[in-house]
Amino acid sequence: MDVEKFFDEYARNYVIQKRYKTLWYKWLVDTILKEIGNKVSRVLDLGSGDGFLAIKLAKKIKNGFIFGIDIASNMVLEARRKQKKERINNIIFWKKRIEDLNRGMKFDAIVANLVIDKIKNKRQLLKRIYKCLKNNGKLVIGLCFKPSKNYLRSITVLRKKNEVMAKKFDDDYLKWKKKFRKKPFIFYSKEHPKSYKIEPLKLKKLMASVGFQKIRIISSYNPEIAVIVGIKSS
Ligand SMILES: C[S@@+](CC[C@H](N)C(=O)[O-])C[C@H]1O[C@@H](n2cnc3c(N)ncnc32)[C@H](O)[C@@H]1O
Numbered sequence: 712m713d714v715e716k717f718f719d720e721y722a723r724n725y726v727i728q729k730r731y732k733t734l735w736y737k738w739l740v741d742t743i744l745k746e747i748g749n750k751v752s753r754v755l756d757l758g759s760g761d762g763f764l765a766i767k768l769a770k771k772i773k774n775g776f777i778f779g780i781d782i783a784s785n786m787v788l789e790a791r792r793k794q795k796k797e798r799i800n801n802i803i804f805w806k807k808r809i810e811d812l813n814r815g816m817k818f819d820a821i822v823a824n825l826v827i828d829k830i831k832n833k834r835q836l837l838k839r840i841y842k843c844l845k846n847n848g849k850l851v852i853g854l855c856f857k858p859s860k861n862y863l864r865s866i867t868v869l870r871k872k873n874e875v876m877a878k879k880f881d882d883d884y885l886k887w888k889k890k891f892r893k894k895p896f897i898f899y900s901k902e903h904p905k906s907y908k909i910e911p912l913k914l915k916k917l918m919a920s921v922g923f924q925k926i927r928i929i930s931s932y933n934p935e936i937a938v939i940v941g942i943k944s945s
Pocket residue numbers: 714715718719757758759760761763764780781782783786807808809810823824825826829830
């Protein structure tokens with residue numbers, strides 16, 4: 712099934728998934744919000760889904776404006792419904808493919824949470840994102856990936872520092888995955904569009920190759936979840 716059709720159908724089940732209550736998703740959203748801060752004036756949310764992150768950003772960045780784009784009409788409708796319910800005025804949600812970003816618009820920050828793995832040609836996408844950022848603009852990517860041995864080695868110290876928390880993250884993630892592997896929830900069905908997962912160390916190299924600087928990988932206790940940040944500096 713193609714990405715657009717899948718997420719159009721999935722939009723209806725999105726809330727049932729309750730990932731907003733999990734440690735791993737909360738960590739992703741909180742880390743992204745912290746990286747963006749509240750001083751920016753224009754933020755673009757790529758693959759904005761049901762608007763959860765964009766609405767959080769809009770509440771925090773009271774003097775700024777959030778633009779959310781998503782390929783799936785039903786996701787856009789769901790996001791607009793939530794925006795209306797919460798009476799938020801500083802967001803606009805559009806139906807648009809990330810691949811069709813044009814350099815005409817410039818942003819202080821661009822976020823992409825759990826969507827980069829849906830895009831095959833990441834270098835081309837990163838080049839487009841780079842062009843859409845203002846100087847000193849920030850890209851913040853929330854990633855879900857299969858960790859390599861190298862990556863696992865790199866987070867051993869973090870996990871050892873707080874083994875209790877690392878275990879909490881592992882248990883929470885496994886419990887969530889197990890629960891939603893069951894039918895009729897379609898997220899893990901054969902219908903799921905192909906993923907092009909990339910791990911942080913590789914993504915970091917790609918980001919550097921298109922010009923990003925000061926690239927940081929922020930690891931979580933969960934070895935499959937991380938945030939990557941890069942700056943466009945002139
Ligand atoms: C896993 S969801 C993540 C949604 C949201 N960012 C979040 O954190 O909850 C991925 C979203 O990306 C959207 N998406 C996938 N490929 C896309 C593309 N090429 N252009 C725009 N949106 C896309 C899907 O429709 C879906 O809403």
